[in-house]
Amino acid sequence: MGIVQELIELGRLDMDPARRSVLSAGIFSVGLNIPDWQDALDRLSLAHDGRVRRIGEGEIELVTTVTRHLSDLDYQFGGQNTRPTAASFIVNTLAPYLSTSGSASVRKRMLSAASDLCYLTGYMAVDEGQQGLGQRYYLKAMELAKSADDRDAHSLALHGMSSQALQLGHHETALRLTSAAMADFGSLAPNMRAFLAGQRAYASALTEGAAAAFPFLRKAEREMGKADSSSRAVMGHYREAVLEFDIAQVKHGLNDTEGSVQSLKRYTVLQRNRTQRRRSVLDHSTLAERQLRIGHLEAACASWSQALKDYPFVQSGRADQRMASMLSALKPFLKNSTARELHERARAVVKIRHVR
Known part of the structure; x- marks a missing residue:
C-alpha cells in the first residue's frame, strides 16, 4: 500500500467519531525503529481521481495556508475540535493533490507541505492524549519529508516524536530521536537547528547531566541569532522566550527547581503579549x-x-x-x-x- 492510500485510511478513521475509539486505543511505541535518511523509499504513486488534473502554485498555497490557519487555531483553542478538520482536509483535498501530476519542483514542495500538515495533525492528536495516533501521523510526516528530500521537515517530525517521548517520560528514547533529527545538523535552517539544540539540551539534562546539556543550550542561543521570521508555520520562530523555556526545562531536568521557576517566570513575562x-x-x-x-x-x-x-x-x-x-x-x-x-x-x- 502506498503512502497516499495509508494517509487516506488514517484520515478517514480520524474523521469518523464512531471509529475514533479504535485509534485512541493505540499506544506510543518506545522501541519503534526509525529509519535514517538514507533508508527513504518513495512509495508515492500517481492515481488520478478526476478532481484535479495537475497541481501548481495555487494548490501548494492552499495547503500551506490551511496548515497555518489550523496551527493558529490549535495554539489558541487546542486540538480536540481542530484535528477532525485537519483529517478531513487530508482525505478530501491533500490526498488527491499527492496523487496528481505536476512538475518535479511543485511535487516536492507539495510533499513538504503535506509533511507539515501531518506533523501538525500528529501534534494535535498528542495534545488530545492520543499518543499512538500522534506517532502514526509523525511517521507519515517523516515519510513524506523524505520523499520530498526535505531535511527540515524530516527533522521537524523527529522533533515532535522526541517531545512526545519526553512528555511520556521516555527520556532515552527522546534523546535517540533528537540525535537522529540532528544527524545532518549543518544542512538544516538555523531556526530548526535552534529548536533541535534546545530539545537536545533538555533530553541530555535528563539522561547525561549538566556537562552534556549546557553546550546545547549555548548552541541553541547561537542558532537563534542566525534565524529569521520566515520559519515553518507549524514550528514558529525560535526567539528569546523559547530559549528561556528551554533553560527552565534543562534546570528542571537537573533538579534545580528554584532555578527552573525563575526561568519560567521570565518566560511567561516574555509571552504575556501572545494570545495563545x-x-x-x-x-x-x-x-x-x-x-x-x-x-x-x-x-x-x-x-x-x-x-x-x-x-x-x-x-x-x-x-x-x-x-x-x-x-x-x-x-x-x-x-x-x-x-x-x-x-x-x-x-x-x-x-x-x-x-x-
Missing part, C-alpha cells in the same frame, strides 16, 4: 507545580489562577489533565484561604476526564 490560550494553560500550570514544589503556595495559586482564566476557552486533553492535577495538588492545602478559594472556583469549571 492553550500554551498559557500549560505554561502557567507548569510554573505553579514547580512553585508549589519549593513551598511557594501563594505564588503557585496565582499562576494556577492565570491558567484557570484561560482554560474555559481551550479544548485540550493536556489542559484537562493539568487542571485535574491542580485540584489534586491543592487538596492538602485547603485550610489556606487562597488555596481553598481557587479550588472551589476551579471545581466549577474544570472538566475531569481520563486522558489516554
Whole structure:
C-alpha cells in the first residue's frame, strides 16, 4: 500500500467519531525503529481521481495556508475540535493533490507541505492524549519529508516524536530521536537547528547531566541569532522566550527547581503579549507545580489562577489533565484561604476526564 492510500485510511478513521475509539486505543511505541535518511523509499504513486488534473502554485498555497490557519487555531483553542478538520482536509483535498501530476519542483514542495500538515495533525492528536495516533501521523510526516528530500521537515517530525517521548517520560528514547533529527545538523535552517539544540539540551539534562546539556543550550542561543521570521508555520520562530523555556526545562531536568521557576517566570513575562490560550494553560500550570514544589503556595495559586482564566476557552486533553492535577495538588492545602478559594472556583469549571 502506498503512502497516499495509508494517509487516506488514517484520515478517514480520524474523521469518523464512531471509529475514533479504535485509534485512541493505540499506544506510543518506545522501541519503534526509525529509519535514517538514507533508508527513504518513495512509495508515492500517481492515481488520478478526476478532481484535479495537475497541481501548481495555487494548490501548494492552499495547503500551506490551511496548515497555518489550523496551527493558529490549535495554539489558541487546542486540538480536540481542530484535528477532525485537519483529517478531513487530508482525505478530501491533500490526498488527491499527492496523487496528481505536476512538475518535479511543485511535487516536492507539495510533499513538504503535506509533511507539515501531518506533523501538525500528529501534534494535535498528542495534545488530545492520543499518543499512538500522534506517532502514526509523525511517521507519515517523516515519510513524506523524505520523499520530498526535505531535511527540515524530516527533522521537524523527529522533533515532535522526541517531545512526545519526553512528555511520556521516555527520556532515552527522546534523546535517540533528537540525535537522529540532528544527524545532518549543518544542512538544516538555523531556526530548526535552534529548536533541535534546545530539545537536545533538555533530553541530555535528563539522561547525561549538566556537562552534556549546557553546550546545547549555548548552541541553541547561537542558532537563534542566525534565524529569521520566515520559519515553518507549524514550528514558529525560535526567539528569546523559547530559549528561556528551554533553560527552565534543562534546570528542571537537573533538579534545580528554584532555578527552573525563575526561568519560567521570565518566560511567561516574555509571552504575556501572545494570545495563545492553550500554551498559557500549560505554561502557567507548569510554573505553579514547580512553585508549589519549593513551598511557594501563594505564588503557585496565582499562576494556577492565570491558567484557570484561560482554560474555559481551550479544548485540550493536556489542559484537562493539568487542571485535574491542580485540584489534586491543592487538596492538602485547603485550610489556606487562597488555596481553598481557587479550588472551589476551579471545581466549577474544570472538566475531569481520563486522558489516554
